[in-house]
Amino acid sequence: MPKKIRLGILGGGGDSLIGVLHRVASFINDNYEIVGGCFNPDWDANIAFAKEIDVPTNRIYKDFDTLVEEELKLPAEERIQVCSILTPNFLHFPMAKKLLDNGFHVICEKPMTTTLEEAKILQEAHKKAGTVFALTHTYTGYPMVRQMREMIKAGVLGKIHKVDARYYQGWINTIIHDKEKRSSVWRLDPKKAGISSCMGDIGVHAFNLVEFTTGLKVKSLLCDFNYLYEDNQMDVDGTVLIRMGDHVKGVIRGSQVATGEENGLAIAIYGEKGAFRWEQEKPNFLYKMSDTEPLQVYKPGHAYNSELSLDGTKLPAGHPEGIFDSMANIYKGAAKAIRGEKYNDGEFPTMIDGVRGMNFIESTVESHKNGNTWIEME
Amino acid sequence: MPKKIRLGILGGGGDSLIGVLHRVASFINDNYEIVGGCFNPDWDANIAFAKEIDVPTNRIYKDFDTLVEEELKLPAEERIQVCSILTPNFLHFPMAKKLLDNGFHVICEKPMTTTLEEAKILQEAHKKAGTVFALTHTYTGYPMVRQMREMIKAGVLGKIHKVDARYYQGWINTIIHDKEKRSSVWRLDPKKAGISSCMGDIGVHAFNLVEFTTGLKVKSLLCDFNYLYEDNQMDVDGTVLIRMGDHVKGVIRGSQVATGEENGLAIAIYGEKGAFRWEQEKPNFLYKMSDTEPLQVYKPGHAYNSELSLDGTKLPAGHPEGIFDSMANIYKGAAKAIRGEKYNDGEFPTMIDGVRGMNFIESTVESHKNGNTWIEME
Amino acid sequence: MPKKIRLGILGGGGDSLIGVLHRVASFINDNYEIVGGCFNPDWDANIAFAKEIDVPTNRIYKDFDTLVEEELKLPAEERIQVCSILTPNFLHFPMAKKLLDNGFHVICEKPMTTTLEEAKILQEAHKKAGTVFALTHTYTGYPMVRQMREMIKAGVLGKIHKVDARYYQGWINTIIHDKEKRSSVWRLDPKKAGISSCMGDIGVHAFNLVEFTTGLKVKSLLCDFNYLYEDNQMDVDGTVLIRMGDHVKGVIRGSQVATGEENGLAIAIYGEKGAFRWEQEKPNFLYKMSDTEPLQVYKPGHAYNSELSLDGTKLPAGHPEGIFDSMANIYKGAAKAIRGEKYNDGEFPTMIDGVRGMNFIESTVESHKNGNTWIEME
Amino acid sequence: MPKKIRLGILGGGGDSLIGVLHRVASFINDNYEIVGGCFNPDWDANIAFAKEIDVPTNRIYKDFDTLVEEELKLPAEERIQVCSILTPNFLHFPMAKKLLDNGFHVICEKPMTTTLEEAKILQEAHKKAGTVFALTHTYTGYPMVRQMREMIKAGVLGKIHKVDARYYQGWINTIIHDKEKRSSVWRLDPKKAGISSCMGDIGVHAFNLVEFTTGLKVKSLLCDFNYLYEDNQMDVDGTVLIRMGDHVKGVIRGSQVATGEENGLAIAIYGEKGAFRWEQEKPNFLYKMSDTEPLQVYKPGHAYNSELSLDGTKLPAGHPEGIFDSMANIYKGAAKAIRGEKYNDGEFPTMIDGVRGMNFIESTVESHKNGNTWIEME
Incomplete structure (x- = not known):
């Protein structure tokens, strides 16, 4: 297995439930390392949360656009490979689109966008980008x-x-x-x-x-x-x-x-x-x-x-796995795709x-x- | 408690599932005695079934109309008081109506009639009759x-x-x-x-x-x-x-x-x-x-x-009672009504x-x- | 199917739970008719209960010994064929033994006796009698x-x-x-x-x-x-x-x-x-x-x-039957045995x-x- | 929250079920970082597994004794703070004892030892050490x-x-x-x-x-x-x-x-x-x-x-958490104890x-x- 995938997190700071769900899911199968992100539009809260979960603060950015700008300056082998979008719904579309347009992989919470029109635009952007896009319909x-x-x-x-x-x-x-x-x-x-x-x-x-x-x-x-x-x-x-x-x-x-x-x-x-x-x-x-x-x-x-x-x-059978494990399976499938490994249809939405x-x-x-x-x- | 209510059965002979359900339900609370009826339009089957369940054959009738005619000749204190209608659906209406019109109480399987129009006619007949009409929505x-x-x-x-x-x-x-x-x-x-x-x-x-x-x-x-x-x-x-x-x-x-x-x-x-x-x-x-x-x-x-x-x-709690007991509760409620005893709304449909x-x-x-x-x- | 089996009930009067369980069980498959018994040692209660459940009072007896004595005077084709013993435990043994000794069939509540010694004596009596003895371990x-x-x-x-x-x-x-x-x-x-x-x-x-x-x-x-x-x-x-x-x-x-x-x-x-x-x-x-x-x-x-x-x-499947139906199955098996019909091992204890x-x-x-x-x- | 606790893993390499359970549990609440260990007595397997889960190989040791020896040479602020013992049962005792004797915290799989005598010796060692000892009775x-x-x-x-x-x-x-x-x-x-x-x-x-x-x-x-x-x-x-x-x-x-x-x-x-x-x-x-x-x-x-x-x-209620989450709760409690934070009785065995x-x-x-x-x- 190659080294862990470099993951950036957008949103999901503080007591966010979706935050802990994605963070744990990314850890579960030893595939991802959180290397940066922007947890919160408020800078103090953003940095405080990074410290709380012990993520290095040097790649915590003040906003999403800065993240993209700064990460693109890094050599590809250091750059964030995939971002998880956990922000309020209306931000899913612009963030996902910009990430795809700039060659990042994307893991995105649902609903994917706020309108069908946006969804179709995103679909086009994805076709051009050729990177991985995973939508976290957790229950699958x-x-x-x-x-x-x-x-x-x-x-x-x-x-x-x-x-x-x-x-x-x-x-x-x-x-x-x-x-x-x-x-x-x-x-x-x-x-x-x-x-x-x-x-x-x-x-x-x-x-x-x-x-x-x-x-x-x-x-x-x-x-x-x-x-x-x-x-x-x-x-x-x-x-x-x-x-x-x-x-x-x-x-x-x-x-x-x-x-x-x-x-x-x-x-x-x-x-x-x-x-x-x-x-x-x-x-x-x-x-x-x-x-x-x-x-x-x-x-x-x-x-x-x-x-x-x-x-x-x-x-083995009889040891209950739950929703964190379910989400982790989606992250696992996405990791295979990001690494260009073989995976089966159905491993992630x-x-x-x-x-x-x-x-x-x-x-x-x-x-x-x-x-x-x-x-x-x- | 007065003597058992004299019950006639219409249909429900042979292996009829609805037959055994009603018969058992009528027995369960010691309220009813089957004294006659017409289990089957075929005379041999009709009589054979009466013998099989050990109901006296002298008040088994060749058809429904004969039942009404002959029973009306009997003194009120011997006459069938209530008939259970277990025949194919299209017979519910004519049988129920004639019974009500002639002063009998009725216990009827659902659907009550084949049309809403029939249902309303029956409702009018019931108002005039003043006898008890119970519909066996068993699950209630x-x-x-x-x-x-x-x-x-x-x-x-x-x-x-x-x-x-x-x-x-x-x-x-x-x-x-x-x-x-x-x-x-x-x-x-x-x-x-x-x-x-x-x-x-x-x-x-x-x-x-x-x-x-x-x-x-x-x-x-x-x-x-x-x-x-x-x-x-x-x-x-x-x-x-x-x-x-x-x-x-x-x-x-x-x-x-x-x-x-x-x-x-x-x-x-x-x-x-x-x-x-x-x-x-x-x-x-x-x-x-x-x-x-x-x-x-x-x-x-x-x-x-x-x-x-x-x-x-x-x-007591923990002793499972089932669908026969449920139907029996409806028969129990109807028995109270037939006897003119007090009963609560909801005891029978x-x-x-x-x-x-x-x-x-x-x-x-x-x-x-x-x-x-x-x-x-x- | 021959006529209903003539059943006598011992005990089980008033609000007795075991009384209603046996009575209903005896009715469920159209096999038995309660023709007499002794529901209660108190005569008034005994007769009152017989009236309440509408059993003819002419064969309600003041005590068990009288029941045996009087029934034996009746011609075999009228006589009680089987007695259900629902009395307090200590009476199971003497009643069951006397019934067996006098050629009656017996349906008996558990525990069968109060000691193993009594049980063995009863077993001997049963061998001699050659009649049917069914023990109501209901759950079987x-x-x-x-x-x-x-x-x-x-x-x-x-x-x-x-x-x-x-x-x-x-x-x-x-x-x-x-x-x-x-x-x-x-x-x-x-x-x-x-x-x-x-x-x-x-x-x-x-x-x-x-x-x-x-x-x-x-x-x-x-x-x-x-x-x-x-x-x-x-x-x-x-x-x-x-x-x-x-x-x-x-x-x-x-x-x-x-x-x-x-x-x-x-x-x-x-x-x-x-x-x-x-x-x-x-x-x-x-x-x-x-x-x-x-x-x-x-x-x-x-x-x-x-x-x-x-x-x-x-x-059919999906229509819940319960404990009354379970007990009824034991009565059904016993009825086959009493009538000398073929039955399978396991139909009654x-x-x-x-x-x-x-x-x-x-x-x-x-x-x-x-x-x-x-x-x-x- | 201070920085993540430095965790060493003993055993649990390859397809070990207990390995993945502990590893995931350590990640779930953002409390631990795996910094070294000895996953396998076979050196090649040991290193290969470290790479597979992307743990830096510089602190992967050829055996347990070397781990203790080398880690003690490191300054306290870099040293492994706690070891999770996931080895075969007979090794629990000697490993746990040596770790406690050298001032490490211990998270240990059950059974704690192979005899009661060993258990008591370990208990004494623990009293002297004054560090944290957590036994992973997962279900608590x-x-x-x-x-x-x-x-x-x-x-x-x-x-x-x-x-x-x-x-x-x-x-x-x-x-x-x-x-x-x-x-x-x-x-x-x-x-x-x-x-x-x-x-x-x-x-x-x-x-x-x-x-x-x-x-x-x-x-x-x-x-x-x-x-x-x-x-x-x-x-x-x-x-x-x-x-x-x-x-x-x-x-x-x-x-x-x-x-x-x-x-x-x-x-x-x-x-x-x-x-x-x-x-x-x-x-x-x-x-x-x-x-x-x-x-x-x-x-x-x-x-x-x-x-x-x-x-x-x-x-929130309705989102099933399972056995990984349960084990994570024990790790969470142990983390509080290791950091000297307040914790409640019952947070870890x-x-x-x-x-x-x-x-x-x-x-x-x-x-x-x-x-x-x-x-x-x-």
Whole structure:
């Protein structure tokens, strides 16, 4: 294995949850070394955080543009190779584009951009750049999600005819029911949070999981949002009817007001010959169903699993790995790509997932605003 | 307790599953004695079955009309008091109507009728008759379903803002995927099976559960069916968006092609202050969720349960009671009503549930045929 | 099917839980008719209860001896064929013996007797009588318990090398921690309750389940009880090490002070080729484990189940049947035997289970009193 | 936060599972930097592994003694501060002792030593050294294990009267049933593996969990092993009766032949006022039981959890953390101690746990060899 990949971090300082998730994920398989970045627009906070996590301060930059400018002055063998973009959503696009345009690899949080138009521009930039772009749809890194994908690809379910996914959380209840809070929080301000709350933040994960596992594409959708209050302009709940081909239908359900739900991402996929059920909160249990045979429970680390699944497990069966390990698998796949090593399709989500995601989000909003009509996805 | 109620059975002979379910349910609380009926239109089978279950053959009739005619000749204190209607769906309406018109009490399987129009006529007949009409939405008899209802009524969840119900089965897979079978089976022949397969047979149970537990009414719905094959005319899968009031939304999902699902009726109800989850296949576990407190698991038979719930439990906590016991609770409630005893709202589903159910089924079909538009329920 | 079997009930009146369990079980498969009995030593209560459940009062007797005397005067074709003994434990033996001696069939609650000596006498009486004797170890009637037994018999697990059973309840906590209560309740008075509380009441069920499912016999055991308080003379908790052959070992754990446990009977059986886990509170889920294959979940009603299992299921998979249905299966097996029909081994527990159970209970007490030494079972 | 702690690793090279577990755990909270070590006695493998994980090779040493010698020559501010001992068991003692004697901090895998005598010597050495010694009983790092401990300490269960722990695995089945394998593998060779297989490797974890969570000490025990074959000299299965005070009893069950079990560590603790159940394979669900209230399910990350629990959670509720995160929590606690920061009792297992563990292992062996007699623990 060559030396560790030189990683720069954008955002993710202080108590940022996404920060610790990416940082740990980068460490887990001994592939990356954090050599610099810009954790915070505030210089004091930026430097303080670098010291707190013991990253050398000489390559901590005052802002993103300076980072690019200064790093480009360094010889290629010292330069940051890849940046992880963990900033607020509206910055994903300009940062990712500039990085790609300047020959950096990019690991980017979702949603990839704030509009489909931006996503397509980024896609073009990526084609020209020829560097690696990985989108952190974290949940695709779970060994059992990978196992579903591989078994479906191998035809274990036969033709798929129905998909049912949901992503239910309840955390926005504490905000939405308080008139003052719901009118002041940035999350519910369309100017700051973009066109969608529930679908943009979590529904898109469920959508991605549907396409990632089935290998099918959503062709059209019909969506109904719930805003809960007249004075709230952002969707906090929504149900999306989907069509994925002739007589292949399904539903994607998202909510941030599903009281008591924590991080309830789940999927069920039904085919002619069998079905799968999986839930994110019990990620190491994959249920394979059949009309005639006993239900089977697949678990990570067993020899019966696919190569893609086993590549994402570090310990034998029965030793629970979690979301940090899942994200680490995406970083591991990206590391292979950055190093030009062989890797399998599915090891990390790509630009295509990003474009599809933005297409999904915009389509749900359009359907709802149109009075719940069917929208064709591109 | 007075003497056992004299019960007549219509249909349910031979290996009929619904037959054994009702028969056992009628026995469980020592309330009913089967004194006659007509189990089968074939006379030999009719009599043979009566002998098999050791019911005296002198009041086994060759057909329904004869039953009514002959029983009316008997003195009131010997006459059948209540008939259970377990015949094919299209017979529910004429039988129930004639029974009501002649002063009998009725216990009727769902769907109550084949059209909403019939349902309304029956409702009128019932008003005139003044006898008891119980509709066997079996699942409302489970102690934990009753507990949900009572806790919601008591305000434990606060204002409800979201409901998510499903009824998933996979059994029709073995028929639908076979061209010959799907074109010949009565279940998928609109002339024999009525206007809907999935919604008529099981979706309506989910709908009933939603209204039974929340106390809310579905005001409008939008439905998309899946027929799976061009040459199939009956819905075998469908998703229904529902609206239950201002900003109170939800979804009802039904399927007969959800491969590997057995009898997957489930409901989740989310309110401002808490939420419930319940699954029919684990009927004795009721999950109460909160955004801030540990999840709670309610079980039958504990003193913390409501009167309505405890009335449906015969043994202490930890002794699983099942679907026969659930149906028996409905028979128990009906017995109280037939005897003129005091009983609580919710002890058995009524004519109103039947009318609502037919309204739901017709509305889903109308919405789908209209191109997935919103339909107002009455 | 011949006419219903004429059943007499001894005990089980009023609010008796065991009463309703047996009564319902006798009804469920249309095999029995309650024609008489003695529900209560108090005459008024006896008659009142008969009226409450609408059993004709002409064959309700003032006491057990009168019942036998009077019934014997009736012609055989009218006479009670079988009596269910639901009385306090100390009456099981004298009643069962007299019934057998007089040519009646017997269905008897456990523990069969109060001592092993009585059990052996009863066994002799049974041999002479030649009538049917069924012991209601209720849990053996569950379809998934039967499925375990049949699969093990068929060699699916290979050689068994370890068994782990438990029966944990918490209900005695409310008594045992109160000095007054624990010194006054009959359950903890050795004179009234017999030599063992925890092992006699519930541990023996776990023991029975071990022998029923594995087909192996416990050869020796070592037991340690917990009395919890110096002034308490009855075991309320105990752990039993068992040996079932060369290098075949296991443990049976029983407790009535396992706080919060309701009716926690469970078993795990480990063999060279596979293993089973089953829990009474989720009786319709049987877990088959393997070191190399995905875990499998067996459920009742599927065609993959054994004949013995399927014979105990009335509805298709996914319709939960419970403890009443389980007991009903034992009544169903006994009915076949009483009618002289063919039945399979395992359809109901027999005299042999009763003798083994008493042997187990006495051995645990002996081991504990001896200072936790190994006791050979007969 | 000061700079990262300088960590040396002993053992854990190549595909070592324990190696990756410790390495990742050391990274997770940004506390440690691996600056050197000796991964492998083979020099080429040693260096190759250092390169593979991109650790500078200048402080990779040919053997342990050289490491100590060379590091002591370095100025204190450059010197390795703490070594993680991941070598085969028999090396734990000599390495740990020499490290402590020379003023290093130690993080040590279990079992701490091979005998109780060694453990006591080490304890003395530790007292003299005054440095930090952390024993990696990994499972004590789980947030829900910590939550149990804190709630028990706060009196939530009242007086504890019963404990039931198990650690079941099935992996040794593939060896033990093969005569050739079982006579040749080092795991089953007492000369190489020490006095106990099952209790030494996993039973001791269950024992540790019992004492860690309850705060009680096992006072005496009685143990029965199963060797499965005459020609096998090592326990692969065992049941241990324990006594923890007057009328406080319990059982610890361990097995490596529990077919199909993966890493089945679990505990149930019953007290006068409540009880807990927890299972390692679903580590983020803690069940609190009561005789009268609904069961409660505690999950990590909620504000209702204790400080000790919350300190071990990095993400909000619903984001599963696993065994790497659990081990990381132990490393985090040790880091606080190494830096002289304030930390809470329970943040990492100590020398005392190590001595207790060896005492437990030796006592189980002694009890079994004595013919299953009671052994007093020190």
